[in-house]
Amino acid sequence: MSEITESQVQEAVSEFLREQFEKKQEPELKALAKLDALKDTTKIAAINEIIAKLKDKYSLVNWMQDAAERMAGQLRFGTHISKGIHPDSKGDNLNFQGKTPLPDGLVGSQTLTDLPVDANGNAAALPLAAFFETWVDEGQGIKIRTLIQAQHPSIERAFSPDEELSKTYLLRFKAALDNPVDNPATHERNKQLLWPLSNAITGDAYIAIVPLYPSALTSQFFTKINNARFSDENKLARDSRRKKPAERQAYLSIPDIAVVRLGGTKPQNISQLTSKQSGRNYLLSALPPIINPTENYRLSKSQKTLFESRLVQCCGLGLKQLYEAVSDENNTIEIRNKRKDALDLILSSIFKLAETIRITFSPGWSKDFQLNLAEKYWLDPDRSVLEGEGDFAEARQKTDWQDDIVTNFSLWLNQRLQKKFDDIASQFGDAQYTEWQREIEQAIKASLRSGKELFL
Amino acid sequence: MSHVSHYLLLDRIEIEGANAVSSPLTYGFPAVSGFMGAVHALNRKLVQSGLDVELSGTLIACHDIHVQRYRPHPYTDYSFNQSRNPIKKNGTTASIIEEGKAHLAVSLVVEISASRATSRDIDDDLTTIEQQCRQLVYQHPIAGGSVVAIEAVKLFDNSGEAQIKKALLPAFVLMNAQTDLIDVTQQMQKLNPEATALDALIEVSTLHHEPVPTKMSPSGWKTRSAKSGHGWLVPMPVGYQAIAPQFAPGELANSRNPEYPGQYVEAIYSLGKWVFPNRLPSDFSNCFWHYSEKENLYLFTQKHESQGA
Numbered sequence: 036m037s038e039i040t041e042s043q044v045q046e047a048v049s050e051f052l053r054e055q056f057e058k059k060q061e062p063e064l065k066a067l068a069k070l071d072a073l074k075d076t077t078k079i080a081a082i083n084e085i086i087a088k089l090k091d092k093y094s095l096v097n098w099m100q101d102a103a104e105r106m107a108g109q110l111r112f113g114t115h116i117s118k119g120i121h122p123d124s125k126g127d128n129l130n131f132q133g134k135t136p137l138p139d140g141l142v143g144s145q146t147l148t149d150l151p152v153d154a155n156g157n158a159a160a161l162p163l164a165a166f167f168e169t170w171v172d173e174g175q176g177i178k179i180r181t182l183i184q185a186q187h188p189s190i191e192r193a194f195s196p197d198e199e200l201s202k203t204y205l206l207r208f209k210a211a212l213d214n215p216v217d218n219p220a221t222h223e224r225n226k227q228l229l230w231p232l233s234n235a236i237t238g239d240a241y242i243a244i245v246p247l248y249p250s251a252l253t254s255q256f257f258t259k260i261n262n263a264r265f266s267d268e269n270k271l272a273r274d275s276r277r278k279k280p281a282e283r284q285a286y287l288s289i290p291d292i293a294v295v296r297l298g299g300t301k302p303q304n305i306s307q308l309t310s311k312q313s314g315r316n317y318l319l320s321a322l323p324p325i326i327n328p329t330e331n332y333r334l335s336k337s338q339k340t341l342f343e344s345r346l347v348q349c350c351g352l353g354l355k356q357l358y359e360a361v362s363d364e365n366n367t368i369e370i371r372n373k374r375k376d377a378l379d380l381i382l383s384s385i386f387k388l389a390e391t392i393r394i395t396f397s398p399g400w401s402k403d404f405q406l407n408l409a410e411k412y413w414l415d416p417d418r419s420v421l422e423g424e425g426d427f428a429e430a431r432q433k434t435d436w437q438d439d440i441v442t443n444f445s446l447w448l449n450q451r452l453q454k455k456f457d458d459i460a461s462q463f464g465d466a467q468y469t470e471w472q473r474e475i476e477q478a479i480k481a482s483l484r485s486g487k488e489l490f491l
Numbered sequence: 492m493s494h495v496s497h498y499l500l501l502d503r504i505e506i507e508g509a510n511a512v513s514s515p516l517t518y519g520f521p522a523v524s525g526f527m528g529a530v531h532a533l534n535r536k537l538v539q540s541g542l543d544v545e546l547s548g549t550l551i552a553c554h555d556i557h558v559q560r561y562r563p564h565p566y567t568d569y570s571f572n573q574s575r576n577p578i579k580k581n582g583t584t585a586s587i588i589e590e591g592k593a594h595l596a597v598s599l600v601v602e603i604s605a606s607r608a609t610s611r612d613i614d615d616d617l618t619t620i621e622q623q624c625r626q627l628v629y630q631h632p633i634a635g636g637s638v639v640a641i642e643a644v645k646l647f648d649n650s651g652e653a654q655i656k657k658a659l660l661p662a663f664v665l666m667n668a669q670t671d672l673i674d675v676t677q678q679m680q681k682l683n684p685e686a687t688a689l690d691a692l693i694e695v696s697t698l699h700h701e702p703v704p705t706k707m708s709p710s711g712w713k714t715r716s717a718k719s720g721h722g723w724l725v726p727m728p729v730g731y732q733a734i735a736p737q738f739a740p741g742e743l744a745n746s747r748n749p750e751y752p753g754q755y756v757e758a759i760y761s762l763g764k765w766v767f768p769n770r771l772p773s774d775f776s777n778c779f780w781h782y783s784e785k786e787n788l789y790l791f792t793q794k795h796e797s798q799g800a
Contacts, residue, residue, distance in 0.1 A: 256516060369720030
């Protein structure tokens with residue numbers, strides 16, 4: 036940063052003012068182009084006057100005075116904003132430029148090396164926020180804001196020909212950016228929660244914590260995700276999916292993203308950064324593996340066992356993962372873990388199905404069904420307590436029907452695998468094949484045994 | 492009182508309208524704080540009723556969850572189903588502030604620490620205390636949603652771990668996976684030294700679609716994910732960090748609890764893992780979430796302080 040020179044800064048400042056001026060005069064120039072130079076002299080004069088006024092407004096002296104005296108007071112800067120929590124909140128914004136790193140494996144605002152500064156307040160003052168974000172040296176990551184906050188010598192004379200005035204402005208800008216919280220005030224619309232300390236109940240020890248919305252972080256997060264998903268490179272590669280094998284390229288997707296919109300149709304009321312992304316914010320999914328087996332499964336009266344081809348519908352996700360893991364020829368820990376994860380999913384789906392059948396059907400339902408006895412014992416346990424079901428209860432107690440379930444289950448799963456890998460089964464080494472087959476049986480046995488509750 | 496004498500199993504609590512947006516970066520399951528808060532409230536009510544116990548840790552298991560979300564097309568992002576709220580005091584319609592809701596079924600297991608005498612009292616009065624807990628749980632929202640049903644409330648002594656694991660099937664248990672985030676981050680840094688833990692959070696949610704020979708996959712495509720082999724990893728908030736110095740009691744205007752010190756914080760994130768009960772760590776005590784505060788961090792951790800957070 037020490038190599039930044041005064042002329043570099045001056046150039047950035049005048050470039051910013053020129054851009055602003057050009058943007059503002061554009062509609063006037065367009066209007067001017069439509070007019071006839073001879074007939075519309077009064078109109079032309081009026082427009083020229085407007086342009087002259089604009090030019091005046093965007094001169095260094097006038098704009099900086101307005102910026103320092105009006106805009107700086109009308110904007111509230113911060114990396115963390117209250118309005119992101121609730122649009123009606125009038126609580127503090129906070130500028131957090133945390134330098135202390137977090138422990139490994141934790142993510143917070145300081146995980147990013149450079150946080151942008153967000154602003155909200157009077158929308159007419161937002162150009163000041165844009166000014167602060169103007170690059171002086173993009174390669175080094177230096178913005179006008181960076182120099183102001185560091186009170187860098189190169190920027191001291193940048194705001195006015197009058198050296199004293201320039202320094203006064205600098206201090207005002209710095210104060211606005213730092214946004215020190217001298218009279219801290221939160222708001223009823225902010226979230227506030229009590230964090231219990233170790234002797235909370237006995238010693239009445241709590242701390243009231245007030246989470247603010249990390250718009251500097253979320254805006255970077257939004258950009259990162261957008262760049263990954265919608266970069267030209269990724270879009271092209273995605274389109275290659277339908278092309279010939281030789282032309283295919285790897286691409287990525289981020290499934291299950293949800294979008295929330297802050298500020299509804301008026302994201303500019305929330306903040307500058309929110310407004311830039313039209314209020315949209317991405318959320319990543321943290322859903323547990325939830326499969327709803329019963330949604331597409333109906334037990335029919337004539338079926339003899341639960342373990343038939345239709346059961347595949349209930350364990351789609353788990354089976355898909357298992358097929359993937361099995362088709363992988365490597366035999367690393369990672370693949371073995373993947374196989375176990377897949378088995379967990381399949382087992383959980385089947386347990387859930389069993390649970391649902393037991394809950395939704397009334398005890399004794401299995402009398403009208405053709406299911407084999409072991410599965411009747413498994414899925415209709417409360418039939419035992421019904422009147423006249425003494426034989427059923429006794430047989431259920433006496434037989435080792437759980438073993439039958441384990442066997443049927445393993446057979447069913449093996450059939451699925453054989454069917455799936457019919458053509459490439461020979462590619463698996465025999466030892467490896469036996470290994471995962473044993474693994475599957477063990478997993479099923481362990482789960483069924485430890486899930487004894489389901490057999491009660 | 493730091494000795495765990497009993498476990499309280501709150502089996503299959505059905506919750507309606509819980510908060511599904513757990514942080515500014517994540518959704519899909521309520522934040523751990525929502526469950527910890529409810530258990531803390533239960534703790535206070537038990538103590539008020541004269542039972543001197545400390546509910547020292549909470550295990551969270553999810554049976555089922557329906558997030559109220561919608562997407563018109565599999566290639567678009569989800570948005571949350573919104574509700575129109577009651578009109579304001581002056582009769583104008585309230586603006587819609589987007590929220591995400593979920594209906595879910597969870598089981599919670601709570602570690603109960605008590606003195607020897609209290610622990611004997613509990614043993615003598617198991618059913619009464621179970622009844623009492625059942626009633627208290629209905630009285631308090633969990634994760635912002637209302638409790639509409641509980642299948643069973645059951646006390647176990649501290650040797651009941653095997654039975655509890657059985658009772659949790661077939662739910663998935665939420666575990667801290669901070670070390671997996673460190674692993675994924677390091678893997679990414681091998682290719683790109685600039686990669687951060689935030690990139691790793693996104694990477695875990697990302698699928699890589701790669702072309703493969705058709706003899707390996709009939710479609711000619713294979714899907715790879717950084718989390719494969721690590722279990723069911725998800726990004727989630729794990730607590731807060733202070734982003735400004737603490738205020739003395741009364742200093743922060745409009746605080747709802749001016750009697751306590753106040754502090755501005757932001758949510759911080761890590762990874763969680765959904766684990767099938769028979770694959771939980773053999774040391775059952777590692778499955779319980781605890782409040783822990785250290786310097787600037789307010790964290791939910793699964794290891795006791797002595798083991799290092």
